[in-house]
Amino acid sequence: MTDLQIPAKPRGRWKPYAATLVIVAITAVTLSPQWGIAFGFDAISRNWQNGVGKILEMLSPDFSFFPRTVAPLLETLQMAVIATLVGSLLGLPLSMWAARPTNPNSVTRTLVRTALNIVRSVPDLLYAAVLVAMVGVGALPGILALVMFNLGTIVKLVSESIEANDTGLLEAGSAAGGTRAQINRALALPEVAPAFINQTLYVFELNVRASTVLGLVGAGGLGLLIDAVRTFYRYDQLSLIILEILILVLLLDKFSDVIRRRLV
Amino acid sequence: MSLHNPTRNTATAAQAPQAPAPVPPAKPVPWRPLAAVLAVAVIAVASFWSVEITWSRLLGLPADIVRYLWLMFSNPNWDKLGEALAQTWRSVQMAWVGTVLGLLISFPLSFLAARGFAPAPVRGLLRMAFALIRAVPEIVIAIIILSVTGLTPLTGALALAVNSIGTLGKWGYESIEGVDPGPLEAVRAAGGSTSQVIRWGVWPSAMPEFASFWLYRFEINVRASAVLGLIGVGGVGDMLTSYTQYREWSTVGVLILVVIAVTMGIDAVSGAIRRRLTDGGKPQ
Numbered sequence: 001m002t003d004l005q006i007p008a009k010p011r012g013r014w015k016p017y018a019a020t021l022v023i024v025a026i027t028a029v030t031l032s033p034q035w036g037i038a039f040g041f042d043a044i045s046r047n048w049q050n051g052v053g054k055i056l057e058m059l060s061p062d063f064s065f066f067p068r069t070v071a072p073l074l075e076t077l078q079m080a081v082i083a084t085l086v087g088s089l090l091g092l093p094l095s096m097w098a099a100r101p102t103n104p105n106s107v108t109r110t111l112v113r114t115a116l117n118i119v120r121s122v123p124d125l126l127y128a129a130v131l132v133a134m135v136g137v138g139a140l141p142g143i144l145a146l147v148m149f150n151l152g153t154i155v156k157l158v159s160e161s162i163e164a165n166d167t168g169l170l171e172a173g174s175a176a177g178g179t180r181a182q183i184n185r186a187l188a189l190p191e192v193a194p195a196f197i198n199q200t201l202y203v204f205e206l207n208v209r210a211s212t213v214l215g216l217v218g219a220g221g222l223g224l225l226i227d228a229v230r231t232f233y234r235y236d237q238l239s240l241i242i243l244e245i246l247i248l249v250l251l252l253d254k255f256s257d258v259i260r261r262r263l264v
Numbered sequence: 265m266s267l268h269n270p271t272r273n274t275a276t277a278a279q280a281p282q283a284p285a286p287v288p289p290a291k292p293v294p295w296r297p298l299a300a301v302l303a304v305a306v307i308a309v310a311s312f313w314s315v316e317i318t319w320s321r322l323l324g325l326p327a328d329i330v331r332y333l334w335l336m337f338s339n340p341n342w343d344k345l346g347e348a349l350a351q352t353w354r355s356v357q358m359a360w361v362g363t364v365l366g367l368l369i370s371f372p373l374s375f376l377a378a379r380g381f382a383p384a385p386v387r388g389l390l391r392m393a394f395a396l397i398r399a400v401p402e403i404v405i406a407i408i409i410l411s412v413t414g415l416t417p418l419t420g421a422l423a424l425a426v427n428s429i430g431t432l433g434k435w436g437y438e439s440i441e442g443v444d445p446g447p448l449e450a451v452r453a454a455g456g457s458t459s460q461v462i463r464w465g466v467w468p469s470a471m472p473e474f475a476s477f478w479l480y481r482f483e484i485n486v487r488a489s490a491v492l493g494l495i496g497v498g499g500v501g502d503m504l505t506s507y508t509q510y511r512e513w514s515t516v517g518v519l520i521l522v523v524i525a526v527t528m529g530i531d532a533v534s535g536a537i538r539r540r541l542t543d544g545g546k547p548q
Contacts, residue, residue: 027364030357037357037417044412051412058408078315085308121527122520125403125491126504130516133508134332135325140317213401217494217505230407238407242400249399
């Protein structure tokens, strides 16, 4: 019997420290006044009363403003519904193109995936800003911006869930001599339907949130009103709008929760 | 099956002649899905019908889009590349500072919001606060904050920080509650204090998840920081709105290319790190 062998300490214990060091270094650079965003408390210490005043103003919403918010609120919902519908109907076939089991052709698959990765990397409000300049102010550029944003999200999530599904059914289809289109229509579609409905609901929630602010760049909905009250510094009216967004989003959460529970 | 269970087969075969002609049961009418489809159709038709859009504008749209894409990308104005990159760097800084501030504040709060670490009223209040923050778009938060810090990148960073607290706090307490209770009990049984329970019971198993949430939120903040520029707090969004208003499409093209390249680059790096964190390092 020799002495008890103490195992060597695991290697790589420096890694968390190195990672922390890198994070602290980047943070220091971004906070510095020369290279970064000049983080400082002087503005906060000078103007905090201003902010507190605004927040106090927001605590008493101007409810007489409510009638004027109804039409923009409806427009926001309309934009979200139309964009979700168009986006999900376009997204379903594209997700089949982007998933390996339903599209064995690697060239078209990579093509669709790359295109949608690019589409997804542009934020919705930037689409809206550019589209407003192209097609004019109103709900149309907002809907188009949301559709672009939806395509990216739906195709990514649905194609991933197609790839996670069991491929046995699809193999049976091709063994029985079905064409790709027949297999996808008869076998892949019913299998992915619950996931597809689920993601469509999720995208609808995202759309309602997003469409409340798209108007800030002129794309219709509640955002137009937010922009108007913000230029007049009417924080009491702004807080009414925020309150409406809150209620809308919370109701929507409950609604989609109920539907999801039915689906499963 | 027939090899292992012959009796069952003979039994059914014997019964078959006596049984009446099989009547296939009526197909169930899928009332619920039908009703759902009908409801969706009604809502959709109502929306299409009531929204104020001159649909005729859609006819000219494809040609318009091709024309504008040509204006943007046929001859991009590369002279502005330097400024575009500088503004993008500023947006990324906003995102970074927002993420770091958000994680510093949300990390302790997510413990207070997790079951087993704080009294129920604190937990409920914090969870409600997280839900409220998540429901307000970051651009609206920025509008409130700019009354204190003005139209500076700091406003953008603070707005992103506030919004990050909402999501990071929620993911955080969910992940703490998902930790295997065994090690926690072991530390408690050995007489560990709460901070020791957190350090030796929660942290080792929750760390990869936390780190990957932080990285993921950074990816979200990079996109959001470009958007925040639209209200004038600086960064690439600010530059994009001005050049769109001047209708200098060749510069807008450069800006869009820069946004796409930087976002995809950051997503790729952060995604690679997240995969290493959650799936472990190289196989031994």
